[in-house]
Amino acid sequence: MAEIAALTDVRSAPHAERPAGRRHPLPGRQEPDRERAAAAVADLLRALGRDTTEVNLRETPRRVADAFIEMLTPREFALTTFPNDEGYDELVVVRDIPFHSLCEHHLLPFQGVAHIGYLPGERILGLSKLARTLEHFARNLQVQERLTRQTADWLQAQLAARGVGVVIEAEHMCMSLRGAQSSGSRTRTMTLLGAVKDDRRTREEFFTLCGLQA
Numbered sequence: 241m242a243e244i245a246a247l248t249d250v251r252s253a254p255h256a257e258r259p260a261g262r263r264h265p266l267p268g269r270q271e272p273d274r275e276r277a278a279a280a281v282a283d284l285l286r287a288l289g290r291d292t293t294e295v296n297l298r299e300t301p302r303r304v305a306d307a308f309i310e311m312l313t314p315r316e317f318a319l320t321t322f323p324n325d326e327g328y329d330e331l332v333v334v335r336d337i338p339f340h341s342l343c344e345h346h347l348l349p350f351q352g353v354a355h356i357g358y359l360p361g362e363r364i365l366g367l368s369k370l371a372r373t374l375e376h377f378a379r380n381l382q383v384q385e386r387l388t389r390q391t392a393d394w395l396q397a398q399l400a401a402r403g404v405g406v407v408i409e410a411e412h413m414c415m416s417l418r419g420a421q422s423s424g425s426r427t428r429t430m431t432l433l434g435a436v437k438d439d440r441r442t443r444e445e446f447f448t449l450c451g452l453q454a
């Protein structure tokens with residue numbers, strides 16, 4: 241039967257008594273202060289030489305604060321896993337999962353697609369949960385390498401999988417919009433674990449299922 245293996249950093253945080261719908265901060269992170277964030281955005285605009293009393297900009301600080309709070313607050317989800325009763329032992333891959341995150345160096349978005357796969361061991365999980373796991377880690381100040389690694393490590397730990405592969409291809413606005421202006425160029429990162437890393441046939445199959453060249 242289904243078991244609920246909750247995301248430990250969300251569900252077992254000491255905020256479980258919060259009313260439903262209220263967002264939970266991650267441990268080590270303070271609850272966002274919307275007022276302060278909006279005031280800081282207004283400060284930033286003034287420092288950039290803009291007049292925040294102008295009618296077009298009056299609501300901007302609040303909107304920006306809300307947008308950042310949303311992008312940095314993971315949605316709760318329960319990682320429901322199931323015993324692998326059928327003994328399924330082939331790769332499970334979901335490819336082209338769209339995502340976005342925020343670069344911790346520039347507070348600008350990076351976005352693209354992820355391909356996530358695992359070789360089941362004792363437990364399997366609902367396919368949509370692969371995307372939700374990625375989203376959980378993406379709603380943070382991130383670098384692409386760490387986002388890739390955290391997603392893979394977490395799935396490996398939760399599923400006791402025989403192997404995990406995560407490939408992320410993303411365009412970084414901080415690269416596209418500034419300096420080199422390399423619009424459209426994508427950065428690819430990957431974390432391969434277990435048999436997806438060590439077994440050549442499994443690794444090649446993973447890349448093929450992701451639509452990538454081995």
Ligand SMILES: [Zn+2]
Nearest residue numbers: 343345346414
């Ligand atoms: Zn950046």
